[in-house]
């Protein structure tokens with residue numbers, strides 16, 4: 439099956455790229471494994487130079503890259519531009535800090551000298567999703583490359599143009615030939631590539647089923663993995679929250695990327711005393727949403743990425759309504775070609791409904807009523823996911839304590855939407871995955887922390 443790009447605004451096919459065969463992918467892995475040690479040997483300064491060139495190549499292409507994302511997966515242009523800028527930032531961040539993050543460490547023992555150094559693992563295979571087609575790759579690749587690894591990318595088959603753009607950017611930055619390659623590999627061939635002796639580790643960003651399948655295969659091959667999977671983040675509105683801010687920030691979080699972000703606030707958990715006023719504020723916010731072509735600058739909500747994803751979301755909404763949820767706005771599939779779905783608000787959401795139990799990967803917010811602050815935290819934690827969560831409160835000290843100790847997730851934000859930032863670790867717990875990207879922790883995922891112990895010649 440080739441990789442096919444379809445414009446989600448119209449349903450029209452844009453382009454197709456034939457798939458890479460498994461034999462070609464194995465050759466690419468062998469080449470990367472050959473080149474990676476030379477890349478490591480060049481030193482941090484040379485690698486930082488290439489990563490800085492990569493950042494410059496990204497910045498020089500902001501408009502065409504943002505346009506490509508708009509066309510292939512519906513991201514509004516303004517969000518696409520910020521995504522490109524953030525990719526450049528993460529390249530520069532690791533260019534500047536990698537050497538410090540991977541500095542040799544010493545430990546006092548009976549040896550003359552002992553401690554540990556960080557050395558690259560080799561070649562890392564990255565399986566990536568379509569929703570942030572550039573960011574997901576660069577946030578993994580910038581640290582992996584600075585640590586001296588080679589990189590193979592198997593991108594989502596719905597964004598072939600973005601995948602090809604990534605290869606052009608890597609080439610333009612002057613990375614050694616074969617060090618970083620984009621493969622148009624079938625997902626059914628990923629397992630066999632994981633088994634290849636020239637692949638040393640795997641990272642996957644995507645859905646829970648894809649994560650299970652890849653982690654299982656890599657586990658059998660005893661290869662290191664990082665899994666960045668789905669989420670059902672709660673926006674917890676406590677009794678002393680600033681209602682206007684909490685509503686605006688929760689809606690912003692829910693609708694980023696047309697509602698298709700792993701760390702979007704998917705469940706708004708609101709204490710009973712604020713519930714009705716909060717719902718009114720959310721409805722006001724949703725009334726401002728401009729649904730339209732992702733190529734129009736006024737658009738704040740584009741189409742979803744693919745029609746079958748929209749249909750799945752609508753099915754989750756319908757089942758939730760059947761189980762007692764109320765549609766306050768939206769909830770109908772527009773009668774036009776493409777993968778459109780309106781900004782939707784569900785209230786009276788509770789256990790047993792898809793809107794409570796599952797990830798809703800589109801512009802649908804679910805409000806859940808909590809008895810009090812304690813109950814709100816209980817509900818927020820009543821999920822198998824554990825990617826992020828936000829707490830809205832006027833009491834910062836208490837908010838910080840609750841974020842640190844009571845909300846179970848990889849990232850907890852107080853009075854602000856959950857976001858990724860190169861300076862902070864990013865990753866989940868539970869079925870949201872394991873391992874961390876970004877920050878000093880991210881660059882230590884795909885390295886060998888190697889102990890070095892030196893004694894006297896005569897013992």
Ligand code: NAP
Pocket residue numbers: 565566567568569570574592593594595596624625626628629643644645646647648649651652665666667668669699700701797799825866870871
């Ligand atoms: P997906 O269907 O799981 O696809 C992700 C990638 O995995 C694609 O490259 C896909 O290839 C590949 N894939 C799918 N099944 C596979 C299998 N059995 N073996 C090997 N590869 C497989 O997910 P998506 O729809 O693109 O992305 C949405 C999901 O990603 C959501 O759940 C979202 O929350 C999650 N996500 C998580 C994060 C995070 O950082 N935690 C960030 C973004 C998104 P094909 O396209 O060829 O099928």
